[in-house]
Amino acid sequence: MQTMRTATMIEKRTAPRHRVLKRGTLAFGGGGIDCTVRNLSASGARVDIASPLGLPSNFMLVIEADHFIRRCRPVWNNDRQLGVAFE
Numbered sequence: 001m002q003t004m005r006t007a008t009m010i011e012k013r014t015a016p017r018h019r020v021l022k023r024g025t026l027a028f029g030g031g032g033i034d035c036t037v038r039n040l041s042a043s044g045a046r047v048d049i050a051s052p053l054g055l056p057s058n059f060m061l062v063i064e065a066d067h068f069i070r071r072c073r074p075v076w077n078n079d080r081q082l083g084v085a086f087e
Contacts, residue, residue: 015041022066028059035082037063044072044085052077058087 017039024047025032033055035047045061052074061070061084072084 015043017041017044017046022063025062025064026055026059027062028056032062035061037061038081042086044075044083047082047084048080049082050080052082055082061086 018041020037020040022037022040024035024037026035026047026049033049035049037045037047039046047061049055055074058071058073061072062068070086072086074082075085076083
């Protein structure tokens with residue numbers, strides 16, 4: 001008989017994230033990429049984008065509806081999802 005092992009995931013975030021569904025823009029150098037913000041915290045966010053290709057090392061996350069602007073950098077990406085840390 002096999003026993004099941006469960007993997008324990010270690011939380012590395014410094015602040016809890018809250019689920020949201022907001023339209024945003026990753027703005028840089030006079031241009032930008034549309035995104036959907038899926039979760040948000042005081043220290044970062046997860047966004048959905050068409051592609052992370054061509055994204056610079058620093059940019060601004062802008063959520064116009066909330067008058068929210070934060071300088072950030074990418075910390076991970078997975079296909080069409082991107083994790084960003086606020087600077």
